Amino acid sequence: MQRRRFRDIVTGYALLAPSLFGVVLFLLLPLLVVGWLSVQHWDLLGPIRFVGADNWRSVLTDADFGRSLLVTLAFVALVVPLQTVLGLLAATLLAAELPGTGFFRTLYVLPWICSPLAIAVLWRWILAPTDGVISTVLQRRIEWLTDPTLALPVVSAVTVWTNVGYVTLFFLAGILAIPTDVLNAARLDGATGWQRFRHVILPMLRPTFFFVLVTGIVSAAQVFDTVYALTGGGPQGRTDLIAHRIYTEAFGAAAVGRAAVMTLILFALLLGVTVVQHLYFRRRVSYDLT
């Protein structure tokens, strides 16, 4: 028995070793490195040197960074509610389970599994002012991506178009999980379709709402590919989402220390959201190790 136990220990660590190596080196160490980098100066090529709080001071007083935070906030505030409402609507239609709805369900997720970069390039053509699809149909030139007031709503709309199918799946799973007894009881009590939706389905979807909103916020706050290809952060920084700002700072302006500071600020903001998410998840995943 003693021998068996010893063998378990050796086998356990041997099986765990590769993933532990990966977790420590590529997930935990980077957090220390980014903290360290935030007080260094590095231009990607030259030597790294300590600069104390300089990066922090310059980032915290940087108008471009402040604007990027506001743009990201506006983007999240546009994308998340819109994709949630449209996803709920589509899920409600699919939940009627008419023949053929499985086809629609699969189809709606298509944009979500495709490369966001390729999707953004595709939309760049569709929105192109002279030879794009929309200008051709409307017979007039609209600067969707270079007009300062239009650019952010348009980038948000493309993101919503990509995500709706994904959100739909979760709401559909949530609606179909509601016991039919409950809905039948409401029907027997004389509740109309709208009343059943408002007073039975919606309250029972609360966990789904929570999941969809939290994951929606975390992913929207990190959107990069879409703005990289659609607008490059322009016009006048109106679509300069924070992930794009970090990229530009590190690999465009070669100010890696400043990019590290911005990364830490993004991390702190998202950590707040993810902590809430994982507190919720604890109820769904078993951590019982016995």
Next chain:
Amino acid sequence: MTSRNAGIYALLTLGALITLAPFGLGLLTSFTSARQFNTESALSLPHPPTLANYAGLADAGFGRALVVTALMTSVILVSQLTFSVTAAYAFARLDFPGRTVLFWLYLATLMVPATVTVVPLYLMMAEAGLRNTFWALVLPFMFGSPYAIFLLREYFRSIPADLIRAARIDGAGTADVLVHVVLPASRSILVTLALITVVSQWNSFMWPLVITSGAPWRVLTVATAGLQSQFDAQWTLVMAATTVAIVPLIVVFAALGRHIVRSIVVTGIK
């Protein structure tokens, strides 16, 4: 058909059109000659359809990008899945000191967003002299994914202990148990995780963009972005590029659509 059902179908069809139209138009344009595109409406059908744009992509090095992307995706898929399986088995079925603490450590890493590791990983790769190598593309993702480990662990714990004990009594070692008992019983979750990995790696953009430069290790997404900025107005060529980036996944999707839909609901991640 009741009018209610007709209304539902009408709305569902509208949604399908809005979803499909951009793909369809992009696909058609990729078969349109540049000359026709420049002289006629952007919406006119290709006459005659041409493969000239795809030939242009081959000249722009897309063949190599396709191979690099496929290679990167396969290497990450096989290694990530293997190491996730071994780790999950250790957490689920073996008893060793430090197991609880390590499990919580893995759990904590779920809170690290991908964007946060890009800048520090770049420095680490640069210091290791791995900038612009194939290893830089795959190393950060090869050693297993904490999320996959969680899902697999849950799954492995649901396999009856008697089944494993019986195999043990028959003299099977840990490797035999894993290969002949645990893996066959976990086929559906393995397909799910494989699909998720393929989709996310095939589409990955920010990390390949920063860590590689130039033709040798350029992946499809980076090549597509480069092509667009280089030939901004040559939409027929650019649409051929987006088609090449998208179509392989659509094929996988058409073959395994049901699995993918289920995968998304099970894992909730890309």
